[in-house]
Amino acid sequence: MAKRRVNPNVVKLNRNYDTTQLATCCGVHKNTVLNWRTAGLEPIDSSKPILFHGSVVREFLKQRNAKRKQPCGPGKLYCFSCREPRRPALGFVEYVLVTQKGGNLKAFCETCETVMHRKIRRADLEAKMPGVEVQFADRQLRLIGTLLPP
Ligand SMILES: [Zn+2]
Structure with a gap:
């Protein structure tokens, strides 16, 4: 089943988010945020708790959404x-x-x-x-x- 698309604009550009905050903000499960990390979302640094910068998250989500766009083929x-x-x-x-x-x-x-x-x-x-x-x-x-x- 297709996953829900997250609106990148819900993430504030000048805020740092830990995993839980980011999940809440985007309306997704914490595991989804962990998946994003695996998919290339970079944390600010390797210190704990792991923090993500809003602008980085937003850019990541935008690119991810763009990749998932499904142009309609002929007749669809x-x-x-x-x-x-x-x-x-x-x-x-x-x-x-x-x-x-x-x-x-x-x-x-x-x-x-x-x-x-x-x-x-x-x-x-x-x-x-x-x-x-x-x-x-x-x-x-x-x-x-x-x-x-x-
Ligand atoms: Zn249908």
Whole structure:
């Protein structure tokens, strides 16, 4: 299962934290902080108790989050429930135009049926959503649609 991402900004830049304080501040278990050390988070020095400087922690978390970013591949949207990119259920997405050039895709997660969103430029639609049925939900189009005979 994917681990929760910690917001680096909860760490104060000019503060020192011991392991317990850092865990509390970030809302994680102490063991997570120990894992961070193994993963390269440097303490101020080797004296005990081990202290971490806020600015170092923040930089570490930022880099860690960046590494974990999962860009959505073609035909996928990020599902916040599954915490990974998923295909739309039934290969069907709705595209709501926000501007002339871009808008938001909306679809249901194939796995858990959570609503997923993805910002996308209209010009990129075919390249990024190959083999997916896109229904345009532009307000204007809808209005025009109602004027057409059935
Ligand atoms: Zn899902």
